[in-house]
Amino acid sequence: MPASTTHKRGDRAQHLAEALRFSIVSGELSPGVPLRQEELARRYETSRIPVREALRLLQAQGLVHLEPNKGAVVAPLDAAELRENTEMREAAEVLALRTALPHLSNAQIDEAAAIQDEIEASDVSEYGRLNKSFHMTLYGPCDRPRLLEHIAGLHDIAERYLGVALSQLDYVSRSSSEHRGILDACYARDAEAAITLTSRHILDAGRSLEQFLVRS
Amino acid sequence: MPASTTHKRGDRAQHLAEALRFSIVSGELSPGVPLRQEELARRYETSRIPVREALRLLQAQGLVHLEPNKGAVVAPLDAAELRENTEMREAAEVLALRTALPHLSNAQIDEAAAIQDEIEASDVSEYGRLNKSFHMTLYGPCDRPRLLEHIAGLHDIAERYLGVALSQLDYVSRSSSEHRGILDACYARDAEAAITLTSRHILDAGRSLEQFLVRS
């Protein structure tokens, strides 16, 4: 069970950060929940030192809030952050898609389409993770590792907001038809259409989630 | 001299990260230089624990490369990163300026103008820092803290590339007239002009630096 035992010395903090990131993004750890160093160290069978380093990495990504002498809490959700996240994703993903499109092969679009098939066959609990895969697959050929990392980080945050709304909102079906539209535009190598559709896809999702957040 | 002695318990890592960030961005620490934990701990009068946490924060920002069991080095410079940085800044700063402009007061534009005066009166060694202040002042009213933090991080990286080129390139005078143009467009509340000029300002600077990098 303990995952850490199989890991090499030297990247415990990195792996811990990944594990915690998943727990936060998936909603398993709720916003505001305190993250006690000793408890995390016990759970992952290590000491507090790598835990603290992992928390610093998550702090930099904005998934964890760190207050001196008080400790870490899972970052809270608020409408203002969602709005920023949506706007930043729109800007970054449009850039990534525009840059990737000239190098995007049919095989890669097929790969994205296969992920979309999986989305439609899977439970909503898998939507966030698969949605990220779908988009990242299309952006992959842009050859901009830092841009991709930035987008991935923004998706992690967005996924938190999706998580709280997905079960209530009937969002997945609309998203699916939008994904199909993006795929068609990619196959047709219609850059403007692909970009416009992606932009709308992101902004509309943001608006829906924002409305949901404010209501509840 | 030791800055750490005046600092409260609990944010040593944060302050260390700021100090190191400045040293890296200013070029005082050259690309590729190894950052030894023990040495940094001695210099800042602390132990290796806060040093390690500071290095994690800088790793997340991309200013430091961390290899397990080998240690940290100041992140190297390369043309590909500069290109990404330029594109990402263009996207993010256009968004910030567009959002800030409706809330930008004349007093705030005056503030930016004063910084531009200072740029023109100062040594080139101050250009990077002041240039960042100039732009951030104009973006301030956008009320998007995470976007601003993102842009600030990108500027830190950009400043490293500026640093190596500024002494050779006659860049500052062109940049100054571009800054004046941006200020005029802001005073006139001409959003499209301000955005177009800012976009070009960023992209042109990127191109100049890229050419310089490739040549040398």
Place this chain on the structure above:
DNA sequence: AATCTATAAATTGTATGCAATCTTTGATCT
């Protein structure tokens, strides 16, 4: 009961210590 206060418990921040890993050095061999 509510508020304050002092103490104890919990938790964090940092220093130190030691084992694992990497790097250097110098001896040996070809």
Place this chain on the structure above:
DNA sequence: AGATCAAAGATTGCATACAATTTATAGATT
């Protein structure tokens, strides 16, 4: 000389230890 390799030294990764700080508890006071 150059390559090879073992041992010493340097450096990192992590665990433990302890002090500083916060939080919880219980008693005293109004």
